[in-house]
Amino acid sequence: MNLRTREGWADVAKGVCIILVVFWHVITKHVHFIDWGSAEGIASLWATFSAQLLPLRMPLFFLVSGLFAASAVFAADRAKAGRRVGLLLSLYVLWLTIQTFALALAAPDFDTARAHNVVEYLAELTISPTNLWYLLALGLYLVIARTTRKVPTPIVLSLAFIVSGVMGMGVLPDLGNLWQVIQNLFFFLLGVRMRDLVKRIAASVNVWTALAAGAVFAAGIGGMALLNAREWFGVWTLLCLAAVYFGMSWCVLLDRWLPRMTKPLGWIGQRTLPIYVIHMLPLAVIDRVVRGTGAAEALANPAVALVYPLLLTAAVIAICLLAHNLLNRIGRGFLFNPLVVLPRKEPAAAGTPAPVNDATLILPRQPRAPGQYGPGGGGPVDSDATMLLPRQRRTPNQYDPDERGRV
Helix, strand or coil: CCHHHHHHHHHHHHHHHHHHHHHHHHHHHCHHHCCCHHHHHHHHHHHHHHHHCHHHHHHHHHHHHHHHHHHHHHCCCHHHHHHHHHHHHHHHHHHHHHHHHHHHHHCCCCCCCCCCCHHHHHHHHCCCCCCCHHHHHHHHHHHHHHHCCCCCHHHHHHHHHHHHHHHCCCCCCCCCCHHHHHHCHHHHHHHHHCHHHHHHHHHHCCHHHHHHHHHHHHHHHHHHHHHCCCCCCCHHHHHHHHHHHHHHHHHHHHHHHCHHHHHHHHHHHCCHHHHHHHCHHHHHHHHHHHHHCCHHHHHCCHHHHHHHHHHHHHHHHHHHHHHHHHHHHCCCHHHHCCCCCCCCCCCCCCCCCCCCCCHHHCCCCCCCCCCCCHHHCCCCCCCCHHHCCCCCCCCCCCCCCCCCCCC
């Protein structure tokens, strides 16, 4: 997949997924706890709608992540994957720590997983991941994908499907999001191993296949509910596959037909990291203000209930992006790249640009070599550091005053 394709449906899909993640948390951690009075039915409809998208959000997110991670998985130099793993795990530890202390201070009653002692903190670092579990999962997935890169694709995907199917049965004890970490490995490996097939499928999508995908997805949701088959082996994974194809199809079509309208989604899709790690903090503060000051009473009418979750989702995302911009401007961009190697500050000659402080310093692209990419054949998705990290914004004192950095 070349950069032009990256700028299209894949980033649109990432943008859609991160918006749905924030929307889900808005519903389950805030809207759910408001007394809506006569508008309770509308609030319940939003909750039901968001719940139906569970098979879509993270599986599609991990499929696209797998597409972009393929070059690190099959690279001749294992250090490339190693740096990414270290980066992801350090981000998880850093933001888990930030979130633990920030929520304790700003919103101690907010309904989300938060460690109250050292034992709980260690559990959240390992066996009971919090809402930041995507970072932990992606780091572990890269280790597994790299370790098994020489194993034939049918064996790898078959084993991953079996594991995913078992996790979908609900056999694992309630340990936070651990079941999701294990269950979604299949979709990441699918993106890594079947990237060429995904490219061909994306290129062949048309309105009829997209409509058919929607019908299959809807029928799957209805059939699973009717038969109470949620915990049957493989049913949840198959439903997720249908949802992924449905989501991918419409992202492809929207990007193909309405590129200007989907450009904002692609822009957001290239900035998922700050939204993902920050969004729970402003949401927690808003929840405390709304429910602690009596402001919730003003929301209890049907018109507000209809638009409030959408407006709040947009507001939380905007706050995250503004916070990311501000942190970069004041020299705190390392919060989004703890392993960045900063150049030594030395006086620069007049007219000589300073070295770029960018994630690509530690995540350089590596030249492709024939036969480098394993059993899938062809070249992998071009690896761009913005898939996992936004570029660090240039600090005001680092460049000429008239230069403008881009996150």
